[in-house]
Amino acid sequence: MRFEGALVLLFGLFTYHALADTHYYNFTIQDTAYTRLCLTKSILTVNGRFPGPTIDARNGDIVIVNVVNQAEYNITIHWHGVDQPRNPWSDGPEYITQCPIQPGSNFTYRVDLSEKEGTVWWHAHSDWDRATVHGAIVVRPRLGDSFPFAQPAGEIPLILGEWWKANVSEVIADALRTGADPKISDAYTINGLPGDQYPCSENDTFTAEVETGKTYLLRVVNAAINNELFFAIEGHRLTVVGADAAYTKTFDTDYIMITPGQTFDLLLNANSTAGSRHYIAARAYASADGVDFDTTITTGILQYSNSSSSSSPQPTLPSSLPASNDTNAATSFVAGLRSLASTKHPADVPQTIDRRIVITVAVNLLPCEPGNTCDGAQDDRLSASLNNISFVSPVVDILEAYYRNISGVFGTGFPDEPPLAYNYTADTLPAFLLFPRRATEVKVLEYNTSVEVVFQGTNLLAGENHPMHLHGFSFYVVGRGFGNFDNTTDPSTYNLVDPPFENTVGVPKNGWAAIRFVARNPGAIVFLFGFFVHHALANTLYYNFTIQETPCTRLCLTKPILTVNGQFPGPTINARNGDIVVVNVINRAEYNITIHWHGVDQPRNPWSDGPEYITQCPIQPGSNFTYRVDLRDKEGTVWWHAHSDWDRATVHGVIVVRPRLGGSFPFAQPAGEIPLVLGEWWKANVSEVIAEALRTGGSPNVSDAFTINGQPGELYPCSKNDTFNAEGHRLTVVGTDAAYTKPFGTDYIMITPGETFDLLLKANSTAGSRHYIAARAYAPAVGVPFVTTITTAILRYSNSSSSSSSPQPTLPSSLPVSNDTDAATAFVTGLRSLASTEHPIDVPQTIDRRIVITVAVNLLSCETGNTCAGPQGDRFAASLNNISFQTPVIDILDAYYRNISGVFGTGFPNEPPLPYNYTDTTFPGFLLFPRRATEVKVLEYNTNVEVVLQGTNLIAGDNHPMHLHGFSFYVVGRGFGNFNNETDPSTYNLVDPPFENTVGVPKSGWAAIRFRARNPVDE
Structure with a gap:
């Protein structure tokens, strides 16, 4: 298998197919005035829109959404149907995977659409805010791929929702206060509009315009709070091609039944006459007896081109729209759903299971508090339960508590089966069953477990359909039935060949639904009560x-x-x-x-x-x-x-x-940590310094000072108060470039630009003393100007002061002089990877490809009519293998991804185009002038690569820092003179070489690195 890859030394890419994209959205949660049903009220919206923005992406894309909460209440956003592989922190349920976003705060979500294709959606996951805070997520095939059906002429998102005249927050708050059912909605909506069957709503009717003879893809989302809905279009049949962002076998129907949270992709053949108008309609499917529901019908208009509301007859409601209590219609529809299960879109149904979990789903009661009046059944409070446990929302989110080992937030006692077996669907049940236990319980599953969950409906209080949603997974709905699940006979009725692959399932009234999935998403939350044991979860900052x-x-x-x-x-x-x-x-x-x-x-x-x-x-x-x-x-x-x-x-x-x-740490815990950033300072504007160098072709002006944490130190003028103060003499190297090393005692370090070191400092001086921390340039090049000054900071021991009572510190005698190549070489030679059991290394012992690259300072010819300040009146330029990099005007990765030609070439050579004595002191003049180009190196995935960086003496030999993007590497060898590919590899350290991302190529010498090309852009 081949993969695309990261950029190597700014010139390497790996081959494979089209890359994924990253999309960025800003969501501002705010109150906005909206008028519906003759009444204007303030509703919660995203960016002032209801429904909110549609997110458009492709299979495999990443979506970054920064949510800014400018409302008065806490909020979170859930990405419904998105698995969020290894990224549960961005899932969204309040107090489950995150604490809420407080008013005035923000939170950035990362939405991973890997392996998603079709329609999913996003919505608020705090109380009932999702009634108005929601929107569609349209996930199209990857670039170069296509739908498994003919390309439609257009796409029409249809979000089915509910509308209350009252403030939704007050509706749910009143229900929580009284213990009764929430007040039913006043209307259903299509894309936020109720339709002309409601008062004051003739202009609040969604209209979709189509052309005769064309086929359209309808992306239908049920964003209603709790109602399953029937949906139909007058005079038209629908073809189901997808459910919950998974393709299905094509299934022709006059209507659909859609569960809250579910999505369907439907093809509509626009086969009516030009000028005609047809109702799009939805009403509730309400299976419960004696439970109030919104009996109204929402409508939209399917309007054919050239029609108008004045000349076209009034549309009629679809005769195919089932009655609200038509359980046979609901059952017939869901029974027709099958996964596409094609070669390109296979179904991977677990044929055997490691664990079966049976869960009763019920509406129960909680006792009314003494001194309060409750309006639920028997004057108590209505409450939902799973396996007779009513969920108690914690005050610390469960995922955070699990990650940080915070005790007392949740228990792990959620049972695998109902604690008490009974006739779940009987018409009369013992009263004691009505009162569940209240707790915050989770189900812990082993990673890679094949799991079956059977949801068993009950008749406690009132049997009805129950929508159940799986966070972090889609699942196969392998079976459904009425009555009590029988674990001996019912599994024989399962569809294990092409069951629908969904993330939301409706458990039928007085019935059951069985789902299967493999627990392969560590950290994901299952039905808001389960997550997996694998390894320690990471955090998102x-x-x-x-x-x-x-x-x-x-x-x-x-x-x-x-x-x-x-x-x-x-x-x-x-x-x-x-x-x-x-x-x-x-x-x-x-x-x-x-x-x-x-x-x-x-x-x-x-x-x-x-x-x-x-x-x-x-x-x-x-x-x-x-x-x-x-x-x-x-x-x-x-x-x-x-x-x-x-x-x-x-x-x-x-x-x-x-x-x-x-x-x-692989060493004793230090008493403290002191970051030290070594830098440079110019009195001039830095942009002008480099602009002047680019204009003239000369070397940039050298800096006026070195700095430690931005401060030059008191050896520079006007800098007595600009000296960094820290607390630590002999140094012990314990890490470089974020990789541990064998402890290495030293009086100094030599650090290349871009490199990092972790050093232990033993504070073994006397109280009250002050010591210089100092840095100066290592400059081996002859005749090249450099900053000769020294930057200092103070290592100040407790009880010391900068007053006359503390002696003036002196510069470290161990600080090498600027041209001390022996000191530099001795230091880098001492670096070794830790290579312990806990921190192992994986040095490629053999290689598939060696690339030898000359690193040089060259010249480019001065432009005609211009005066240049480089040697010979020309321009300085750097080169690799005699190619001077030319910056493109389109970024290389985007050009590679979008197949934009002419941006870069793939001709970067594996060796210098002309061998010569690279470290000689004299050269033919033609070697000074490189070719200008934008070339990349293409590597096969999993290739063991050795890169030998060969310094040259063109213009002036110097140390060259080389940084690898996308990889760290093992520095297996260094030497002076010209690299010899026959003898020098025998000197390599292949046991414990340092693991770095930046290496200094010595003046008149070479450095060899090895790495394995395993950082693909995409599979």
């Missing part, structure tokens, strides 16, 4: 980054600099191994920008990697972009920074990734 100019004073000068949230350095992201970090970046600056998450692999998520015009187009001024940062298998220190020009000089910050909850 949310940050807002605002790119803005902020005045900053350094070296006697105040100037505006680009910052995140006004901070320099920017915010530190604190997370744990396996967490997801969602960062919404708002660009309020004057220039384009992107953010790169340096050292984060972003598995299957290259769109969030960040390099400008490589994996994304830049975020333009006034725009925003939401990144998803996947910290899977990361532990240690990585960082984030701007990836547009030189904006990263001030737009950067640390990402601290601690062990998972319950885990620990």
Whole structure:
């Protein structure tokens, strides 16, 4: 099997088929005035719309939705029918998978549409807010794929709902206060409109215009609170082709019966005459005896082209619309549903099961509180139960409690069968059965278990159909029947060949429904009471980054600099191994920008990697972009920074990734942690520095200072108060680039741009003492200007002060001089992976492909009529294998995904196009001028790759930092001179080489790295 892949050194992609897309939506929860049924009232909406926005996507896409709550009440959003694989935090049920979004707050959801195709929907999951806070999710086939039926001429979403004249929040609050049934709705609606059968509603009727002879795809959602609905169109038959975002065998019918929360995809053959008008109609299916329901009918108009309301006759209600109590019609419809079960859309029905769970579904009573008056049956409170347990909503969400091991929030005692067996569907039942136990119980399932759940309806108080929805899974409805389920005989009636694949099932009045699924979505919530044991769940963290100019004073000068949230350095992201970090970046600056998450692999998520015009187009001024940062298998220190020009000089910050909850460092727990970000400072505007270099072709001006945590230190002018203060002399390296190392004692470190180290510091000096923390450049190149100054910070022991009582610190004698190549080499040679049982390594012992890449500073010819400041009057340029990268105007990943030709080529060579003595001191002049191109390297998935980075002495030999996007790698070898592919591999460390994402290629030398190409863009 082949896969597409991440970008390698900004030039590598893997081959396979079309990539998924990521869509971004902003949902603002707000009160909006709406008029229906002769009355104007305020309702809760998303972005002022009722129904809310339709989300359009394709199979496999990711949808990021930032929900801002500007209402007066808490809210959450549920993505109904979306499995959310390994992402239960974004599922949405209040106090189950998340605490609610409070007024004035926001929450960003990640909606994973992998393996979804058809119609699902979203809705509020707090009380009854979903009555008006809901909308459709249309999931089309992947690019290049098609429907398993002829392409329709158009699509018509139809959301069936309910409308109350009263405030919906007050309706449910009154029911909870009195213990009675909620007041029934005053109307049903189609796309938020009741239709002309209701008063004041002639202009509040949904109209769908069609053309004779064409076929249309109707996407029908039942967003009613509790009512199953019959739906029909006068004079037309419907063809069912999908249910709950899964294709079905085509099934012709005059009507459908749709359960609350369910969706159907229907083909409509527009076979009536031009100018005609036909009612679209829905009414309740109400199977319960003696229970009030809304008996009205909602209508819309199917209007053929060239029709008008004045010249066309009044439409009539569909004669095919069943009566509200027609159980035979409801049963006949659901019995006709079958999965498509084709080669392309197979059905994977569990043929055997590991566990059967039988659950009674009932309407019960809870005793009325002393001194209160209740309006339920027997003057008590109505209450629902599963297996005689009435769910108690916790005050801490269950998933959080499970993740953080918070006791007392829930129990694990939900039973596999009813605690008391009885004749569930009898007409008369003992009174003691009416009163359930109140508890917050969950069902724990082992990962990969094949599960059958049988829902058994009961006649307690009043038997009726019950809609049951599975969070985190779809399931196969393998059987239905009336009466009591018989576990000996009824399974023989199951359909195990092509049962419908759904996420919501209606349990028939006085009957049962059996479903099967495989527990393969760790962390998912099942029917709001069950989740899986697998491994520790990760957390999702949310940050807002605002790119803005902020005045900053350094070296006697105040100037505006680009910052995140006004901070320099920017915010530190604190997370744990396996967490997801969602960062919404708002660009309020004057220039384009992107953010790169340096050292984060972003598995299957290259769109969030960040390099400008490589994996994304830049975020333009006034725009925003939401990144998803996947910290899977990361532990240690990585960082984030701007990836547009030189904006990263001030737009950067640390990402601290601690062990998972319950885990620990592979060394003793330190007393504290001190992030130290080493940087540079220019008195001039950084954008102007790089713009000047690009204009003239010369080297950029060297910086005016190095910094520690944004501060140059007191050895620079005007910087006495700009010195970073910290608390820690001899250093012990314990990690590099978010991977643990064998402990390595050293007096200094040499750190390449982009690299990170985790160091233990033993604070073994005397109380009251002060010690310099210092950094200077390592600059091996001859004749190349660099900053010769030293940045300092203070390591201050308790009881010390900066006054005269504490002696002035001195610079570390262990700090090597700037050209000390021996010191640099000795340090990097000492690095070894920890390679322990708990932190193993997987070094490729053999390779499928070796790629040798020369890394050089070259020249580009100065343009005619221009004056350039590089050597020989030309322009400086960098090259890999004698190709100088040309930035495209469309990002490479998007061009690859959309098959846009002319953006990049795939001709990046496996070796230098012209072998020569790379580290010689003199060269033929023609070697100085590379080819300009945008070339990528295509790798097969799962290939073991070795890349040898060969330094050259063209123009000036220097150390070159090389960073791999999408992967960490093993640095298996380093050396000086020209790499010899016969002898040098024998010197490799294939036992415990350091695992890094950035490597320094030594001046006049080479570095060899190995990795396995296992970070595909998509399968």
